[in-house]
Amino acid sequence: MLILAGQGNPGPAYAGNRHNIGFRAVDAIAARWGFGPERSRxxxxxxxxxxxTPEGPVRALTLKPQTFYNESGRAVAAALKFFKLSPADLVLFYDEIDLAGGRxxxxxxxxxxxNxxxxxxxxxxGPDFRRARLGVGHxxxxxxxxxxxxxxxxxSEAAWVSALVGAVADAAPLLAAGEDERYQAEVLRLAPAxxxxxxxPGDLA
Structure with a gap:
């Protein structure tokens, strides 16, 4: 089992925020791979x-903590404990201000x-989890x-945001197979930035 957690804030008021691109990424993965309906867990x-994946199917759970961004750890820890998983079984998707938009x-x-x-x-x-950093600029x-x-x-940013979250989803078999370097390369190939x-400032849009 792999936990794919996105960071963001709950509710429609925050849905379009840069802080919520992690939510958008895991939603795209769930949609692309036909995951089951969303449930409160x-x-x-x-x-x-x-x-x-080429090595066979990998079970995965997408998770959007509803504890607000700064308390994401509570939800993530609960999921890992339930499935008896280690930090290495978690991929956390989040906005990264130290990467230019689309990187x-x-x-x-x-x-x-x-963060x-x-x-x-x-x-x-603990710190030993996998991090998928989605550039939103500084x-x-x-x-x-x-x-x-x-x-x-x-x-003006809509095109690269859509391309990035789509690439994150399309390349997910590499992520599920544990090939993070190849996953990164494939995401950047599918959504060049x-x-x-x-x-x-001119690089943000």
Whole structure:
């Protein structure tokens, strides 16, 4: 079993926020691979299904914590405990301000880099989980970060946002097979994005 958790805030008021791209990513995976209906589980909204890989089917659960972004760890820890899984069985999808819009990076372990949702997950299960970092760009100054991530994507960003979450879903067999480097490369192949400075305002849109 693989837990694919997205970070975001619950409710329609937040649905279009940069902070909620993690929710959009796991929704896209569940839709692409025909997961079952969404149910309230583990203080979140969950869908269960199977991702086909060359090595065979892999059971997976998408999870959108409804505890608000900064308390994501509570829901994630509950799901891992229920299925008796380790942190290595978790992939956390979240917005990354230190990557330009449309860029994508996988990593395992490390610090929170100021992300309170990642900090919450780490506090509950430790740091050794897999991280799918979805670039949303940086507003240019730390005082503007909160407003940036809690604002909606611009219309001009819609194309790359759609391409990125679609690529994350289409390439999911590599993720399910544990091939994170190949998964990252395939996502970037399917949704190419220039390597730009995330702190340049002109690079956000």
């Amino acid at each position: 583990f203080q979140g909204l969950a869908r269960e299904g199977v991702i086909e 994508f990076r996988m990593k395992t372990g490390g610090g929170a880099a100021g 309170n949702g990642v900090r919450s997950v780490t506090a509950h299960i 507003p240019g100054h730390k005082d503007r970060v909160q407003g940036h991530v809690l604002s909606d994507f611009h219309k 220039e390597k730009l400075d995330p702190r340049r």
